[in-house]
Every structure is written in C-alpha cells, then in structure tokens.
Amino acid sequence: xxxxxxxxxxxxxxxxxxxxxxxxxxxxxxxxxxxxxxxxxxxxxxxxxxxxxxxxxxxxxxxxxxxxxxxxxxxxxxxxxxxxxxxxxxxxxxxxxxxxxxxxxxxxxxxxxxxxxxxxxxxxxxxxxxxxxxxxxxxxxxxxxxxxxxxxxxxxxxxxxxxxxxxxxxxxxxxxxxxxxxxxxxxxxxxxxxxxxxxxxxxxxxxxxxxxxxxxxxxxxxxxxxxxxxxxxxxxxxxxxxxxxxxxxxxxxxxxxxxxxxxxxxxxxxxxxxxxxxx
Amino acid sequence: xxxxxxxxxxxxxxxxxxxxxxxxxxxxxxxxxxxxxxxxxxxxxxxxxxxxxxxxxxxxxxxxxxxxxxxxxxxxxxxxxxxxxxxxxxxxxxxxxxxxxxxxxxxxxxxxxxxxxxxxxxxxxxxxxxxxxxxxxxxxxxxxxxxxxxxxxxxxxxxxxxxxxxxxxxxxxxxxxxxxxxxxx
Numbered sequence: 001x002x003x004x005x006x007x008x009x010x011x012x013x014x015x016x017x018x019x020x021x022x023x024x025x026x027x028x029x030x031x032x033x034x035x036x037x038x039x040x041x042x043x044x045x046x047x048x049x050x051x052x053x054x055x056x057x058x059x060x061x062x063x064x065x066x067x068x069x070x071x072x073x074x075x076x077x078x079x080x081x082x083x084x085x086x087x088x089x090x091x092x093x094x095x096x097x098x099x100x101x102x103x104x105x106x107x108x109x110x111x112x113x114x115x116x117x118x119x120x121x122x123x124x125x126x127x128x129x130x131x132x133x134x135x136x137x138x139x140x141x142x143x144x145x146x147x148x149x150x151x152x153x154x155x156x157x158x159x160x161x162x163x164x165x166x167x168x169x170x171x172x173x174x175x176x177x178x179x180x181x182x183x184x185x186x187x188x189x190x191x192x193x194x195x196x197x198x199x200x201x202x203x204x205x206x207x208x209x210x211x212x213x214x215x216x217x218x219x220x221x222x223x224x225x226x227x228x229x230x231x232x233x234x235x236x237x238x239x240x241x242x243x244x245x246x247x248x249x250x251x252x253x254x255x256x257x258x259x260x261x262x263x264x265x266x267x268x269x270x271x272x273x274x275x276x277x278x279x
Numbered sequence: 280x281x282x283x284x285x286x287x288x289x290x291x292x293x294x295x296x297x298x299x300x301x302x303x304x305x306x307x308x309x310x311x312x313x314x315x316x317x318x319x320x321x322x323x324x325x326x327x328x329x330x331x332x333x334x335x336x337x338x339x340x341x342x343x344x345x346x347x348x349x350x351x352x353x354x355x356x357x358x359x360x361x362x363x364x365x366x367x368x369x370x371x372x373x374x375x376x377x378x379x380x381x382x383x384x385x386x387x388x389x390x391x392x393x394x395x396x397x398x399x400x401x402x403x404x405x406x407x408x409x410x411x412x413x414x415x416x417x418x419x420x421x422x423x424x425x426x427x428x429x430x431x432x433x434x435x436x437x438x439x440x441x442x443x444x445x446x447x448x449x450x451x452x453x454x455x456x457x458x459x460x461x462x463x464x
Contacts, residue, residue: 116300123295127329141362145331148297152333156299209373216332216369223365 007038015046029063044168044181047083051110070095082106104133108169123148142224158186185256195237203246286319302337316349325358354435379436
C-alpha cells in the first residue's frame with residue numbers, strides 16, 4: 001500500500017508537486033491512500049491533479065484501489081468532494097461532508113478528456129453549468145470556449161502523455177471569478193532542456209500573430225468584457241501572462257504541464273501571484 | 280436588370296462548436312453538401328451559441344477555398360450571434376480575410392476594412408452594376424475601385440455576371456440581396 005500525505009496549501013504548483021509524485025508500488029492490486037486530512041486550501045488544480053493521480057494509479061495497477069481522505073476542515077471537505085463528484089470506480093472517499101460548498105463552486109468537476117470530441121462535450125456541459133450558475137451570457141460564451149479549447153490543446157499538443165488530461169472549473173465570488181485548470185502529463189515542455197525559455201516563446205509567438213488559442217483568448221477578453229490571466233507550470237518553467245504583460249520564472253520541477261486560466265469580471269482586479277525568480 | 284439565382288442553405292450543426300477536429304468535420308460536411316458548386320452558399324449559424332476560434336478558423340479557410348474555386352457564387356453567413364461574430368472577426372483579421380454576413384436583413388462584412396463595407400453598401404444600392412457605375416456612385420476613379428472589387432469577390436460578397444449579348448459588353452457585377460437570401464434560407 002502506498003500512502004501519500006497531503007497537507008497545508010494544496011493549490012497551483014504545490015498541488016501538482018505534492019499529488020503527482022512517482023508511484024512506489026509495482027503490485028497490480030496495490031492500494032493508494034491519498035490523505036488530504038490536513039489540507040487547508042485547495043483549488044481547481046488540486047482537484048484535477050488528484051483525479052489524474054487516481055487515473056494513473058488505476059492504469060499502473062490494474063486491480064488497484066484508491067482511498068481519498070477528505071480534509072478535516074469542513075468547507076475544504078465540501079469543496080474537494082464537489083470537485084471530485086462522482087468519484088471514479090475503485091475510489092473510496094473517506095470523511096464527512098457536513099456543509100455545502102459555496103454556491104456553484106464546482107462549475108465543472110474534475111473530468112478526464114480523452115479526445116477532441118470529449119472536449120466539445122465538455123464545452124456543452126460547461127455552457128449548461130454557466131447558465132445554471134447565472135453567469136452573464138458573454139462570460140458564459142467566453143468560459144465555454146476557453147474550457148473546450150484548453151482541453152483540446154492538451155489533447156492535441158501534449159507530447160507522449162501517459163494519461164488523458166484532466167480539466168476542472170471553479171467559480172468564486174458569486175460567479176464573478178472563474179478558474180479553469182487543465183493538468184496533463186505531456187513531456188514536451190516539462191522535459192525540454194529549458195522549460196522557462198520554451199514558455200517565454202509562447203506569448204512571443206502570439207504577439208507575432210501566429211495562431212494559438214491562448215493568444216486568442218487574451219485578445220478576445222476585451223470584447224467579452226473580462227480580465228484574463230494565464231498561468232502555466234511545466235517542468236521548471238513558470239509563465240504568468242496577461243494582456244498587458246508576461247513574465248517567466250524558474251521553480252521546482254513539476255511533471256507534465258498545468259495551465260490555469262483565471263477569468264474575472266472587468267471590475268475585478270487580477271492580482272498576479274508569486275512566481276519565484278522572475279525574468 | 281435582374282439575375283435570378285439559386286442558393287443552398289447549410290445549417291451549421293450544434294449549439295457549442297469547438298476544436299479544429301470538429302471544424303474540419305463540419306467543413307467536410309459543408310463541401311459535400313455544396314457539391315459541384317452550382318449554387319450560392321448560405322451558411323446558417325442559427326442555434327449556435329458558442330463557436331471557438333479554432334473551429335471558426337477551419338470553417339473560414341474552407342469558405343475561402345470555396346470562394347476561389349467558385350467565383351461566380353456568393354457565400355453568405357447568417358444568424359451569427361454577437362459572440363460568434365466577435366470571435367469570427369478576430370479569426371478573419373488574423374487570416375487577412377473577410378466574409379459577408381447577413382443579420383436582420385442587413386448585409387455586412389466581417390473582417391473587412393471600413394472602405395470595403397462602404398463599397399458593399401453602395402453596391403447593394405445598385406444591385407447589378409458595372410464597375411464604372413459603382414465608381415460614379417462612390418465618386419472614385421475607376422482604377423481605385425479595382426482592389427475593392429477584388430477583395431469583395433474574395434469575400435464571396437460580389438460576383439461577376441456574364442453579360443448577355445455581344446462579348447465586348449462591359450462586365451456586370453452583382454451583390455447578394457438580403458430579401459432573396461432570406462427566401463432561400
């Protein structure tokens with residue numbers, strides 16, 4: 001049996017680093033316990049990374065099982081439970097969910113996306129979820145298109161992936177802020193000789209007018225009356241990209257590529273998070 | 280003078296449209312429906328709520344190729360909502376393209392520069408015209424009009440009509456008429 005102890009801040013790069021560690025068991029019937037009991041913060045990345053870890057465990061251990069221990073803190077337990085609902089087969093969720101997560105928090109629970117058609121189906125689901133949550137029409141269209149294309153980008157461009165990419169979408173402050181997280185196991189950027197330099201070229205290509213969906217969504221943001229921030233974590237590379245500027249940094253090595261798109265109403269101030277050494 | 284035309288209406292299937300793969304599939308359906316291109320082409324987006332830029336890019340490239348292969352026929356998009364229009368505008372700007380679109384009985388260009396829209400408006404008033412007549416309408420010199428006519432033809436918003444009678448008669452142009460298009464859709 002493997003035991004993975006998760007604690008503290010399980011968001012963004014921390015979530016990828018802590019959850020997607022290398023498996024230590026070769027037993028086909030191996031059980032893994034993902035103990036999130038001491039976790040104090042989660043986000044869409046945490047849910048996507050956990051869902052990916054579950055899929056990976058089942059692929060590596062054909063009869064393997066997964067036990068997820070929910071956070072002790074009631075609201076975190078409710079959030080994580082909602083983001084992993086329904087849990088996949090051979091996954092047991094342990095812990096109590098005594099309260100509801102914030103309204104519409106788990107807009108799209110963590111969902112593996114096998115191919116481009118699954119990405120379109122995810123788009124349809126996202127549209128319905130946004131309408132159900134009462135998100136304004138223009139932002140609904142923007143969030144739907146962004147979710148669909150980010151998922152498809154991971155499907156199409158991840159090099160040598162071992163598992164399907166996973167997408168999760170959350171909302172906060174009554175739907176005024178939406179976060180889309182896509183975690184994939186592609187090795188193209190993460191295992192390149194200089195992931196930071198690779199990420200640096202992404203905004204440059206968009207500025208040069210080369211087609212690319214990330215550049216498009218930043219351009220579309222103004223017309224859709226939203227503010228958009230894109231964060232990418234791949235290997236040791238980090239990129240923070242807004243319509244006004246971009247910066248790259250170096251961090252601890254993370255497997256695969258994680259893209260987080262934060263979409264806020266125009267009035268919301270998008271605060272850049274710390275990226276470590278900037279460049 | 281009036282020139283009677285046939286049109287084929289292609290309904291873009293679905294409510295949420297995204298990814299290049301789906302764009303290529305819908306483009307292939309469109310090419311199959313359009314067949315040998317003996318009719319004008321109306322691409323109807325009624326019911327489409329969201330269309331992403333990669334999807335629209337695939338469709339736009341197909342329509343551009345269709346325009347090149349069938350210069351005698353119009354291509355008009357219909358019933359695009361505001362979001363799809365905005366996204367398509369971005370896609371067409373990036374490709375340096377324009378396409379004609381009809382909403383509520385009005386024909387306009389998406390992706391084209393302002394002077395092209397002005398030219399299309401004047402052409403709409405004349406319906407069927409020679410280059411000299413349109414130049415007079417716009418108070419332009421004839422050579423200055425040439426590039427505009429070429430751009431509108433590439434957008435599928437203008438076609439040359441083979442003149443009846445003696446071959447030395449001047450070339451006549453025609454633009455789509457919203458009333459006729461609405462009847463075909």
